[in-house]
Amino acid sequence: MENDLSERRSAAELSQRDLAEAVGVTRQTINAIERDRYDPSLELAFKLAGHFDCAIEDIFDPE
Amino acid sequence: MSSAHDTSGLTRQRYQRIVYGLVAVGIVGLVAGIAFDAHLAGTVIYLLGAWAGAGIAYGAPRLTDATLQDERDRELHNVASGLTMGVSMTLGIGIIPALYVLDAGGYVTLDGAPGGVVLTLSALYLLYGVCHGIAKRRV
Numbered sequence: 001m002e003n004d005l006s007e008r009r010s011a012a013e014l015s016q017r018d019l020a021e022a023v024g025v026t027r028q029t030i031n032a033i034e035r036d037r038y039d040p041s042l043e044l045a046f047k048l049a050g051h052f053d054c055a056i057e058d059i060f061d062p063e
Numbered sequence: 064m065s066s067a068h069d070t071s072g073l074t075r076q077r078y079q080r081i082v083y084g085l086v087a088v089g090i091v092g093l094v095a096g097i098a099f100d101a102h103l104a105g106t107v108i109y110l111l112g113a114w115a116g117a118g119i120a121y122g123a124p125r126l127t128d129a130t131l132q133d134e135r136d137r138e139l140h141n142v143a144s145g146l147t148m149g150v151s152m153t154l155g156i157g158i159i160p161a162l163y164v165l166d167a168g169g170y171v172t173l174d175g176a177p178g179g180v181v182l183t184l185s186a187l188y189l190l191y192g193v194c195h196g197i198a199k200r201r202v
Contacts, residue, residue: 025133026075032135041134 002061006034008052023047078123078131085116148191155184 009019009030016030025044032038040048049056089112096105124131159181166173173181 020130024130025135026130029133029135038135038138044134 001039002036002063003033003059005030005048005059008059009034012052019048019051022051073123073127073129073131075129075131078119078129082116082120085112085119088112089116151184152188152191155188159184 009016014022016034017027020027020030023044024047029038029040029044033040045056045060049059052059089109092108092112093105096102096108162171162173162181165171172178
């Protein structure tokens with residue numbers, strides 16, 4: 001599943017560690033999501049969407 | 064909301080270093096005990112290291128708000144466990160039942176190390192079945 005988390009994080013001037021702390025996961029997990037190597041749980045996807053004030057499908061593309 | 068840092072100062076990196084370090088000390092102690100013919104001392108060092116490491120690995124995530132483990136760690140554990148059981152069962156299920164029959168028929172004798180391996184794998188599959196049943200009740 002592709003995502004634009006990296007772009008959104010950069011636009012918000014957040015480091016991976018900052019975002020990880022904000023949503024309660026490790027920096028490695030944010031890195032793995034950004035590299036499309038890990039699909040987050042629905043709970044984490046909601047947290048990420050909530051953090052960037054958008055819908056889950058705005059960040060993640062199932063195609 | 065949990066965070067990677069909390070007032071305890073325990074971070075994921077420090078947590079992993081402590082746990083792996085304690086287990087490493089235990090293993091080194093055990094090997095040194097064998098090498099220097101101090102088996103009892105080596106065993107004590109190993110048990111102390113292993114128990115302390117396991118205790119911290121289990122207890123620390125429950126006693127701090129820091130994010131020491133998260134959903135990806137659990138996913139990695141689940142995938143690794145699934146692969147381990149998959150490989151083990153692929154090799155074992157096709158052979159072990161036949162070995163029991165051949166042993167009962169007197170064609171082979173399951174004793175010594177091979178017998179121990181067969182019994183251990185059989186116990187592992189039985190334990191997996193029990194754990195799978197428990198997991199199905201939860202998920």
